[in-house]
Amino acid sequence: xxxxxxxxxxxxxxxxxxxxxxxxxxxxxxxxxxxxxxxxxxxxxxxxxxxxxxxxxxxxxxxxxxxxxxxxxxxxxxxxxxxxxxxxxxxxxxxxxxxxxxxxxxxxxxxxxxxxxxxxxx
Numbered sequence: 581x582x583x584x585x586x587x588x589x590x591x592x593x594x595x596x597x598x599x600x601x602x603x604x605x606x607x608x609x610x611x612x613x614x615x616x617x618x619x620x621x622x623x624x625x626x627x628x629x630x631x632x633x634x635x636x637x638x639x640x641x642x643x644x645x646x647x648x649x650x651x652x653x654x655x656x657x658x659x660x661x662x663x664x665x666x667x668x669x670x671x672x673x674x675x676x677x678x679x680x681x682x683x684x685x686x687x688x689x690x691x692x693x694x695x696x697x698x699x700x701x702x
Contacts, residue, residue: 582606582691584675589696592665596700600660602675602693607656609633610689611677614658616649618671618698628673629660642668665700672697 588600600616608614613632619625629649631637637649648661658675675693680686 582610582677584677584691584693586673586675586693586696589673589698591699591701593702594666594700596665597661597663598665598698600662600673600675600696600698602658602660604656604658604677604691608651608653608658608677610679611691612680612682613678614649614651615676615678616658616660617674617676618669619674620668620671623671625674631658662698665698667700670698670700 583605584602586600586602588598590598592598613630615630616628617625618628627640628643629639629647631649631651639647646664651658672695674695677691678687679689681688
């Protein structure tokens with residue numbers, strides 16, 4: 581089983597920055613995509629950012645221009661750089677890896693991290 585472990589969460593003031601890290605126990609190339617999700621109290625879990633094995637990225641409209649997803653293949657690590665943080669960004673952030681069938685795009689394997697708390701407050 582491939583394990584994902586997040587780190588880098590914490591308390592930050594509005595306008596501040598944090599960088600989250602997600603390290604895989606195995607090669608991140610077993611996944612077609614690596615994603616960051618978040619879940620705030622009373623809210624549905626939502627996709628924040630994604631990066632494919634080919635390097636393509638996408639972001640939720642609410643974080644576009646403020647968050648950046650990247651990866652270091654040698655370190656089997658995916659990052660989420662969060663700038664200009666707002667109170668609404670407060671949530672538990674989860675790293676997610678997905679392996680899909682190329683032809684059908686159906687999920688073959690999926691792994692989730694334990695989550696890391698991000699709190700934006702003055």
